[in-house]
Amino acid sequence: MMQKQRAKGQRESVFNNEVVSRFELYNSLFLTLPFYKIKDTGTLLPLFIKYCEDGVNNHETPAKIIDVFFKKYTQATATKDVIDLLFRFIQYIERQVVLFDAVEDASFSKLNADDEENALLSYLKKGVDNNPLSDKIEKLIEEFSLRLVLTAHPTQFYPGSVLSIITDLTTAIKTNEISTIHLLLQQLGKTPFFNKKSPTPVDEALSLAWYLENVFYFAAANIQSGIDKTLNDFNIEPKKIVELGFWPGGDRDGNPNVHTDSTIQVSKMLRQILFRCYYRDFRNLKRRITFRGVEDSIAIVHDILYQNAFDPNIDLNNISDQVIEHLTDIKNTLLQDHDGLFADLVSSLIRKVELYGCHFASLDIRQDSRVLRDVHTYCRQNKPIVSLFPENYNDLSEVEKIKTISFKSAKVQYTEKPDSLTDDTLQTIAEMRQIQQSNGELACHRFIISNCQQASDILQLIELFLWNGWEETDLTIDFVPLFETVHDLEGAAEIMETLYSHPFYKKHLQERGNKQDIMLGFSDSTKDGGYLMANWSIFNAKVALTETSNKHNIKLAFFDGRGGPPSRGGGKTHRFYASMGKEIANKNIQLTVQGQTISSQYGSIDSAEFNIEQLINAGISAGIREKHNILLDPVHKNLLDEMAKDSFDVFVSLRKHPLFLSYLEKFSPLTLLSKITISSRPVKRNSGESLKLEDLRAISFVTAWSQLKQNIPGFYGVGTALKNQDELGNWDKVVETYNESGYFKTIVDNCMMSMSKSDFAITAHFINDKEYGAFWKVLFDEFELSKAMLLKLSGHQTLMENYPAEKRSIAVREKIVLPLVLIQHYALEQLQGKVSEQEQQSYEKLAIRTVYGIVNAGRNLA
Known part of the structure; x- marks a missing residue:
């Protein structure tokens, strides 16, 4: 314990000396560069930052803070001049964030020098004189794999040109090459940070391919090289462990x-x-x-x-x-x-x-089950398929549908032109075969069915393949159900039991090595039921799905759809995998890497190798130990059941509040996110209709709350759940669960990380709003309650006390972007009043531009 405390203290000291001090040095150099037409912008910015901090501490409105600052320190009086200078501030701050990223990345190896050693090597050493352990390691290695899947979710803001500058700047900072740093800062100042128009899916793929080419190509191979060497040293046959996946261009959901x-x-x-x-x-x-x-x-x-x-x-x-x-x-x-x-x-x-191979990363195909059902309906209307199904097929029960499905291979004769989604699905199914022939089977072998709600969703999709160019004897496709909502997670095991028992699907799995991938979505489950219920629902689903798969001798791999922030499954991800007990399949770790998590955790070869190694360590450690998970003991399970339900009830009550959605629309840039030119994906499903919470994408939902610096999806309901247990006299049991369960401890730690990136002082003036003041207080009270209860549970004085370097990093980043948050609120506030059409466009652009820097600084905010 003392050794760990010393390591934390050393890491904090390194962070202050290596990161904070160097950032302040290079930032002072950066602020003196005369980039823009307005004189002394860099000189005014430190004053503006200080004025923003003081104004927030005094609970002043953004409008008052900004208006008084401009009157006191500038000659700008016209609206246009004020907006112009605010844009200049934004441009400087965006680049300050990049500079801080580069400085922090340059110190990465020093900050992480004391982390645990290679778990594989450690266990192999122990197994030299322990045959049972050695046999167990060999079996685990034979089965273990890690797949990282890059996704095109719209929070990866840095274009390739900026990523290259960050890479070069990081290298120069490592060796303190001042002249090179000076030149790169000038280049950074003149390089655009965003697109003038929204990228196409191919553009997104090309952008993410920068990481494949410049980071993963080397990092994954280096990790594999180390594994090969370690296994060779112990006379064990080398095994491919690291795999890469890719969603841009394949994810059409x-x-x-x-x-x-x-x-x-x-x-x-x-x-x-x-x-x-x-x-x-x-x-x-x-x-x-x-x-x-x-x-x-x-x-x-x-x-x-x-x-x-x-x-x-x-x-x-x-x-x-x-x-x-x-x-x-x-x-x-x-x-x-x-x-x-x-x-x-x-x-x-x-x-x-x-x-x-010839593919680099496996290209996954994903589509919503509702679309796939429509495609199946379209195909059934054409010869010869029409004769195989009754007209009322869609009205049949699930059991009757499954009995009706015949898996007849057929060449469908389409008589009517399909709609665009149907046409795309049919063409894609046919094209997957060609991609496999060109680039190898691993190039495109998975079809993910999102919003999967019944076994027939999978079986009907298989029929679509058999009707469109594929044969039963050569169906080299893995069908992956994605369970997302709390309700769907509850029924997931029953659906898979039906599939595993189905003769055709059972035979198909045998042809695929008796392996089944199942994807679980954190984002939508959090939006649906809140942070604690989402995590607990996924845990229970994993236990039930593992039991079902084991009963049928199926090798199960969970594919976790994790976003960047804790509310979307992010945070200390590797600790989740390390904490799994023998009741949860964990020998094939698969997870999405998306948004700012890509650049923050895999932006350099060093950081990518470190994070890949952490995940492998987690999987190896959990696989060797295979401890019983105490959360499955009746006392602990009942405790978490009750807490999850209490948290769920509180969160759903908040969601149903009549002001919930309008609060987000008024005070966050939610309605403006669709105008941000960073993604080919719409902000919400059914984009032509009015905004409904159920249609709002989880990523937009979480981003809106993070921009408000309230991060509601990352903690709301946790405080109430803990307080209720305290009042029931169960506090000792809660503390025992926290101390003994790595899974629950990780949930708590990630929750505290999410709260550390919240700052209700920024919106404290909302309390005076006649319409929304009481609603803001509901949010604030739950935040304060959650903070108090989490500190009591952990025994800490402050949030993230056990991660001092990360806590310090968050504090510095939040200080850098505080002006952006206030500028955003100022712009949104101005849009509520009477403004000209030209001013409206200017304020909208102002609010939109602040989103980039806030998300980039947060690194896992969206």
Whole structure:
């Protein structure tokens, strides 16, 4: 314990000396650069920040803070001049956030130097004289895998040009190259941060591919290299552990801008970028291997890689085995005839080809079950399928539907032109086969059914494949149900029991190695039932689904749809996996990486390797220990059941409050998010209709609350749940659960992280609002109650006390963007009054621009 306390203290000291001090130094350099036409903007900004801090402490309105500042320190009186200077402040602050990112990333290795050692190596050492443990490790390695899936959710704001600057700036800061830093800061000041128009799905894919090319290509291979070496040292056969997945261009759930053409383009783009990476490595290899006996193989590999990297007209085939064969010939010649000189370079490239094949990352296809039901209905109206189903099929019970489904392979004769969603689904199903033939089966082998509510959703989708170009004997597709709402999570095990018992589906799973992926959504479950209920519902669903899968001898892999913030499954993610007991399948960790989590946790090779290693450590540790999870003991389970229900009731009551949605619309930029040019995806489903909470995307819902600095989805109801248990005399049991359950402790820690990024002082003046003052107080009272109860539970004096460096990082970031929050509130406040059309456009743009910096600074706010 003392050692951990010392490590925390050292980390905090390193953070203050390495990060805060250097940021202040480089920030003073940055603020003196004369970027913009308004004189002394950088000089005025520190004054403005101080004025904002004082105004918030005095609970003044943003309008008063800004108006008084301009009268006191500037000559700007006209509305246009005020807005112009505020825009300049925003531009500076956006770049201050980037600078802080770079400074913090430059100190990454020092800040994380004391973290736990490689779990695999640790257990292998223990297993040397312990045969049962050694056998257990070998079996776990044989089954274990980690899949990271990059998704195109609209909070990844940095364009590739800015990401490159961050990378170069981080490198320069590591060695204190002042002249280079000065030049990069100038470049940063003149580089645009956002698009003038919304990106297409292919644009989004290209943007995220920057991370594949510049980070994951190296980081995943380095991790795999370390694993291979460790296993070789203990005479264990190497095993591919790290896998990559990709959603942009494949995820069409609620995004009408994703079409089959998008999917095809992205699959080709991923392949071409990958071969350019291979070719880049091969050129370096070729410069070293200048010996006799390898000339022919070198020439052959060069031609293969070059053509696939740069020739757009080449016939696309899965040639990874061919490339590996030629590289292996080169390696063997080096070992036999040239003392193994540079054989390690060849081994490195072979490892990458084994990891990434011809696809780089598996492109998942996702569509909503309601759309897929409509597609099934459309197909049933055409020959020869029409004869297989009764006219009232849609009105049949679930049991009757399943009995009716026949899985007949057929070539459907379509007589009427389908609607756009139906047409896209049918084309995509057919195109998945071509993608597999071009890039390999792993290139596109999963179809995710979101909003999955019944077994027939899966079985009907299988029929769509059999009717559109696929054969039962060669159905190389994994069908992945996505359970999202609290209600759907409750019924998930029953649905899978029906599927596992179904003869056709059982046979299909046997053909797929008796493996089943099941996706669980954190975001919608939180929006549906609140933070505690969402986490508890997912835990219970995992237990029930694991039991059902084990009963049928199915190897289950949970695919967690995690967003950035704790309210969407983010936070200390690896601790969730480390805390799983033997009752939850945990040998195949799969999770989405989205929004600012991509740049904050996987933005550099160092940070990516660290976070991948953390997840692998968590999985290995949990797999070896396989402890019983105490949350399943009757006392602890009943306790969490009661707390989750209390939290759920409070959250649902808040959602049903007549002012709930209008509060968000008035005081947050919710209604303006659709005008932010960062995503091809609409802010809500049914985008042509009026705003309804059920149609609002979880990411927009969470973003709106984070912009308000209230983060309601990340804590609301937790305080009441804890207080109720205290009043019932169960507090000792709650404390015992916190101390003994890693899962519950992680829920609490992540909740405190979410609350640390809240600041109700910013909106304290809402209390005086005649319409919304009482509602604001309801939110504030639950925040204060939750804070008090969580501190009492943890025994801490402040939130995140046990993570001092991260707590300090959050505090600095919140200070940097405080002016952005106030400018946003100021702009929204002005829009409530009488303004000209031109002023309305200006204030809307002002509010929209603040969103970028606030989310970027938060790193996992949306």
